[in-house]
Amino acid sequence: MHNAVLLNMIQHFGYLALFFALWLGIVGMPIPDEVIVMTAGLVTALGLLNPILAFLLTYLGVVSGLSVGYLLGNQLGAPVIDRLVRKKKTGKYLRQAQAMLNKFGHYALPISYFLPMVRHLVPYLVGISKMPYRNYVAYAYSTGFVWTLIYFIVGRIFGNHIDQIAQMVTRYGFFALAILCVSGFIVWRGVCNGTTDNTSY
Template sequence: MNHHTMINLITHYSYPGIFLLLFIGIVGIPLPVEIILLGAGYIALKANLHIGGIIGFAWLGACAGMTLNYLLGQSIGLKRISKVTKWIKLSENRLEKWAELFKKHGAILLLVGYYVAGLRHAAPFIAGATRMRFTKFMSISYFGALAWILVIVLLGQKLGKAWHHIYTQFHHPIWIIVAVIIIGLGLLTKMMVHQRRVTS
């Protein structure tokens, strides 16, 4: 599904269309949902929608998708999930490696996952499969979803009319940059905490 089809779907179905696209984009179908968020201002004018409504329904769709993936991960496990995720180039071996990392850095991976292709779909599965507490998962993933949506929408607002041109020319640079920043801040924070423990 290309971005023209997605925009037409939103124009026709309004806010439920936004919810549905974000939901299936998180569940595992590789849709370029960021194009909706980058062009939220443009879509709001074209579809006669309020940008706050776009953000709200995008957030609800993302949270619903994350929750479903978490519950599937909890009930199915990584081995059986890998039979499905292999179609989006996520092998069982790769999922297991991420699961090991998740046991140590689960919160960071959940937050970063929104900005990294593949990890966004796999992170909630892994959270469920590794038995992360549901309340902890909700607080981190729901906050992360809102931050992800707001970051891209605000960047889209700054880009203005150039958002479509930049998207087609560079393709997905924004969340990669943000992911690097988040990872860097996470590692820096961990190093500072470790250093304090050593010196205390």
Template sequence: MNLIHIVERLFEQYGYLVLFIGLPLDFIVLPIPPGNSTLTYTGYLAYKGVMDTATAFTAALTGAILGVTITYGIGYKLGMPLIDRYGRWLSLKPSLVEKTRRYYDKYGDKLLLVSFFIPGVRQFIGYFIGIIRVPYRKVILYAYTGTCLWVLAFFAIGYAFGEQWHEVFALVEKYVRVLFAAAGCLLLALILFKWRMSRSGK
């Protein structure tokens, strides 16, 4: 049974509860059901009239924001104490966390708007911004906005393309991976270039 069939079976049995429970689980590194396909199938069910559009979208957004909030809270409350106590075994020193936080202060807020579209990153971003103690007002402004964009985008695929949602979803998943892989390579190249320039300057 593939992931799409799992999502369909879950909706048959639990309806809106899949959104309130399943989407938070997607953020807590237990992506069953997987977030992207869950949202797209929710949009499709709204298109079919099986689910009320406004209620389905609100439930999806609530579940996703709940997932971000829970993981942020876990990272904020438990992340640094664990690093202080066990970080040396994993080469994770408090000084490294502080250095990461400074980099985040320069570039990170805007990246939150797109990070939820990246599989694997979405499941860790809440913990990460909690560990480096991003202020909650910034979580509301950037993380919640990024979550809303993610929910809206995949919900819209299912709602707009209806019976063709499988094909469109597969294409989007494919090109999202390619796009972010290319962006990651470009970012790495820029970092290496700046590092070499700084070394040359010295």
């Protein structure tokens, strides 16, 4: 369902739909980030958008959206958390985000990218803790590139199963992501081997 809504947005607004759908994630866009990035991969596989431009706009949407959270936390401080706690279901994920920061320190930022919901809360917390912006960029932008690339490729390969994959990732986190990466690698090797066999004749 999410996939169909996003495809309709892309048909009307093209690349900008990918950017703003991810950028608005920080204020509660109802479409999961994973679905948006995978759909970006899908539409490039279908030839609807240029792969490089689609990836760049998707990546910029991811990192700029999360950077808004960092800046709000850095400038507004604790009142941001008070506002988040009032939202339904946010308290649970906020506790997870805080526990990750207590356990892993700055490394919680790259780890959080792979955990839905927590991904949006950790930037607020590191902003409140006054992490220097250059450190935030080093952790968040590099990890954001890898995260975006993984789901973009998954969307190109498994585009017909985006909603199901998003549900798996939400429920099983890292384990589902690991399975996806292994499956994608197997498919990629199969395609490469098939291409090699065809060119050998």
